[in-house]
Amino acid sequence: MxxxxxxxxxxxxxxxxxxxxxxxxxxxxxxxxxxxxxxxxxxxxxxxxxxxxxxxxxxxxxxxxxxxxxxxxxxxxxxxxxxxxxxxxxxxxxxxxxxxxxxxxxxxxxxxxxxxxxxxxxxxxxxxxxxxxxxxxxxxxxxxxxxxxxxxEARYRQLLAQYQHARPVRVYLQVSENPPLSLSRRSFLGQMLADCGATSPYANARAEAPQVSTEAVLAFAPELMLTTGERKTLDMWKAWPQIPAIKANRLVSLRSDQYVRPGPRMIEGMQKVCEQIDAVRH
The missing domain is CATH 3.40.50.1980 (Nitrogenase molybdenum iron protein domain)
Structure with a gap:
C-alpha cells in the first residue's frame, strides 16, 4: 500500500x-x-x-x-x-x-x-x-x-514492395513555369517519384530544384508529365507533339496539399502518384 x-x-x-x-x-x-x-x-x-x-x-x-x-x-x-x-x-x-x-x-x-x-x-x-x-x-x-x-511505415513498405520491380516510367515533373524548374531526388517529391518506380531527367541533379532545359526534356521523351501547378502550366510542351506524354495526353496536376507537404498525409499522396505512374504501364 x-x-x-x-x-x-x-x-x-x-x-x-x-x-x-x-x-x-x-x-x-x-x-x-x-x-x-x-x-x-x-x-x-x-x-x-x-x-x-x-x-x-x-x-x-x-x-x-x-x-x-x-x-x-x-x-x-x-x-x-x-x-x-x-x-x-x-x-x-x-x-x-x-x-x-x-x-x-x-x-x-x-x-x-x-x-x-x-x-x-x-x-x-x-x-x-x-x-x-x-x-x-x-x-x-x-x-x-x-x-x-x-x-x-507499414503503408510505405507496402508501396515500395508493390513498385520496386515494376517497369521504370519516364516522368517529367515541373514545379515552376517561368522559369521552368523541376525537382531532383534531394526533394521529397522527387524522391517520391523514384519510390514509385519513375525515372526523371533531373533525378540526380545537385540542386533540389534545377532549371529545366527544353533539349533535355525532349531527349528524355517523358511518358507522363506532372505539375504542382494547374494542368495548363504544362501547355507550353504542346509545341512538341512528339513527346509521348503530349501525344497520349498524360498531363497531370498535383495541386493537392498531400503531394506537396511532407506530413502525415504524404503517404496518401504517394499512393496516388504511384497509381498515376502505374497507369502508364498498362
Whole structure:
C-alpha cells in the first residue's frame, strides 16, 4: 500500500519529466517537460504536431490551413520571414520549423532567446514516421506517435514492395513555369517519384530544384508529365507533339496539399502518384 501511495505521489512529477529528441539537423532539443505551447512555422510541421497534440499549437505560419482548427490561430510567419516579436509574445516552449536560407538568421535569433527550435525536413514517409516519434517524445505523446508512425511505415513498405520491380516510367515533373524548374531526388517529391518506380531527367541533379532545359526534356521523351501547378502550366510542351506524354495526353496536376507537404498525409499522396505512374504501364 505504501509503495502504491508513493507511486501516486510521483505521477505528477513523472508527467512533467524532462524530454529530449534530435531534430533533422541532428541537434538535440531538450525540454524540462513536454511542450504545452508550440508554434509551427511550416504547413507540414503544423500537420505533424496537430496529429499528436493539436491543443498545444498556439500560433502558425500563414500557409498552415490544415486541420481546420489551425485556421483561427495567430499567424506569426511567412515562408520568407518570421515575426520574432509576435513569436516571443506567444511564449512558446517549442518552435517547429522548416529551415531555409530565408529564415535561418531568424531561427538563430530565436535560439539566442533560449527558445527551443526543432528543425523538421522529412523527405520520405519513413522520415515522416521518424518525425512523428521524435515530436511525440517532445510533446509527451509517445504512444500516439508510435501508433501513427507504425501505420505510416507499414503503408510505405507496402508501396515500395508493390513498385520496386515494376517497369521504370519516364516522368517529367515541373514545379515552376517561368522559369521552368523541376525537382531532383534531394526533394521529397522527387524522391517520391523514384519510390514509385519513375525515372526523371533531373533525378540526380545537385540542386533540389534545377532549371529545366527544353533539349533535355525532349531527349528524355517523358511518358507522363506532372505539375504542382494547374494542368495548363504544362501547355507550353504542346509545341512538341512528339513527346509521348503530349501525344497520349498524360498531363497531370498535383495541386493537392498531400503531394506537396511532407506530413502525415504524404503517404496518401504517394499512393496516388504511384497509381498515376502505374497507369502508364498498362
Amino acid at each position: 505504501m509503495r502504491f501511495a508513493v507511486l501516486l505521489a510521483l505521477l505528477p512529477a513523472m508527467a512533467l519529466a524532462a524530454v529530449q529528441a534530435k531534430d533533422d539537423n541532428g541537434t538535440l532539443v531538450e525540454l524540462p517537460q513536454p511542450a504545452q505551447r508550440v508554434i509551427t512555422l511550416a504547413p507540414h510541421a503544423t500537420e505533424l504536431v496537430a496529429a499528436l497534440k493539436p491543443e498545444a499549437i498556439v500560433a502558425v505560419d500563414t500557409a498552415s490551413d490544415y486541420p481546420e482548427s489551425v485556421k483561427k490561430l495567430p499567424k506569426v510567419a511567412t515562408f520568407q520571414s518570421l515575426n520574432i516579436e509576435a513569436i516571443l509574445a506567444a511564449r512558446p516552449d517549442l518552435v517547429v520549423v522548416w529551415e531555409s536560407q530565408a529564415v535561418s538568421q531568424s531561427i538563430s535569433q530565436l535560439q539566442r532567446q533560449h527558445i527551443p527550435v526543432f528543425v523538421s525536413r522529412p523527405q520520405t514517409p519513413q522520415d515522416v514516421a521518424s518525425s512523428l516519434r521524435r515530436l511525440g517524445a517532445l510533446l509527451g505523446q509517445d504512444a500516439r506517435a508510435d501508433e501513427l508512425a507504425s501505420a505510416q
